[in-house]
Amino acid sequence: MTELISRRKIMIGAVTSLTALACRADGARKPKTHVVKIRSFTFEPAHLQVQSGDSVRWINEDLAPHTATAEEFGWDTGELANGASAEVEVSDGMETTYFCAFHPHMKGSFEII
Amino acid sequence: MKLFMSAIAVATAMIATQASAQDVADLNDVEMAHVAYTADNIDIRYAHLALALSSNPDVHEFANTMIRDHTAVNEAALGLLDKLGATAQDNFFSQALNENAEKIIDDLSKLRGAEFDEAYAANELAYHQTVNELVENTLIPNIDNDEVRALFQQGLEIFRVHEGHAEMMVSALNG
Numbered sequence: 001m002t003e004l005i006s007r008r009k010i011m012i013g014a015v016t017s018l019t020a021l022a023c024r025a026d027g028a029r030k031p032k033t034h035v036v037k038i039r040s041f042t043f044e045p046a047h048l049q050v051q052s053g054d055s056v057r058w059i060n061e062d063l064a065p066h067t068a069t070a071e072e073f074g075w076d077t078g079e080l081a082n083g084a085s086a087e088v089e090v091s092d093g094m095e096t097t098y099f100c101a102f103h104p105h106m107k108g109s110f111e112i113i
Numbered sequence: 114m115k116l117f118m119s120a121i122a123v124a125t126a127m128i129a130t131q132a133s134a135q136d137v138a139d140l141n142d143v144e145m146a147h148v149a150y151t152a153d154n155i156d157i158r159y160a161h162l163a164l165a166l167s168s169n170p171d172v173h174e175f176a177n178t179m180i181r182d183h184t185a186v187n188e189a190a191l192g193l194l195d196k197l198g199a200t201a202q203d204n205f206f207s208q209a210l211n212e213n214a215e216k217i218i219d220d221l222s223k224l225r226g227a228e229f230d231e232a233y234a235a236n237e238l239a240y241h242q243t244v245n246e247l248v249e250n251t252l253i254p255n256i257d258n259d260e261v262r263a264l265f266q267q268g269l270e271i272f273r274v275h276e277g278h279a280e281m282m283v284s285a286l287n288g
């Protein structure tokens with residue numbers, strides 16, 4: 001009986017440890033880089049779900065130079081010539097809607113989850 | 114103002130009437146490349162004039178976009194011609210475009226303030242409408258080289274966006 005309890009305790013302990021490990025792994029989630037391609041005067045995808053600590057990379061595949069610029073100008077990739085890219089790191093509270101400063105009808109956004 | 118607008122309309126019409134569409138369609142690829150390069154440079158010249166004469170921030174923003182985008186297209190065109198071992202070739206239609214541009218620049222240069230802004234915006238709209246129609250219906254269908262045609266198609270995509278911006282600028286200035 002004692003042996004059975006001990007085995008059960010060990011099993012519970014092992015499951016608890018694995019859960020804790022999983023939680024730690026989740027807590028220390030590796031940041032992702034989300035890619036937004038700029039094609040034909042549109043951001044693709046135009047909307048993203050991201051987490052704080054992730055990065056968003058914009059790659060300009062158009063001939064015309066573009067930017068990704070926060071609506072209230074809190075962050076900005078600067079000018080992206082054809083083939084150029086730039087990254088912005090996501091942080092809590094940052095602006096999540098943006099546009100191209102050169103072609104303001106181009107709009108995109110992301111949601112911090 | 115009405116007189117100046119008439120001048121724009123006449124100059125725009127001249128672009129279409131100085132040569133028949135067939136004459137332009139008969140140009141070879143390197144001549145068409147020269148037409149496109151010339152049309153880009155003309156709009157860059159209009160933009161520099163706007164930066165010098167206008168004090169309207171929206172007009173400056175539009176003009177800077179014209180310089181940036183048309184310069185990018187021209188750099189790509191020169192890069193492609195270089196890759197193909199070809200050189201853009203001057204022709205009657207490039208010369209007609211330049212002659213019309215000289216007249217328009219001369220007229221625009223005499224204007225100031227809101228009168229300049231409205232005339233510049235109206236000219237940008239008329240110019241992009243005329244050039245886009247020409248590129249889409251006369252030049253692109255008659256280009257032989259696939260890479261040259263692809264570059265013209267990319268350019269047209271940009272110029273259509275400009276036409277839309279010019280339309281909004283005209284509405285905003287006249288509103």
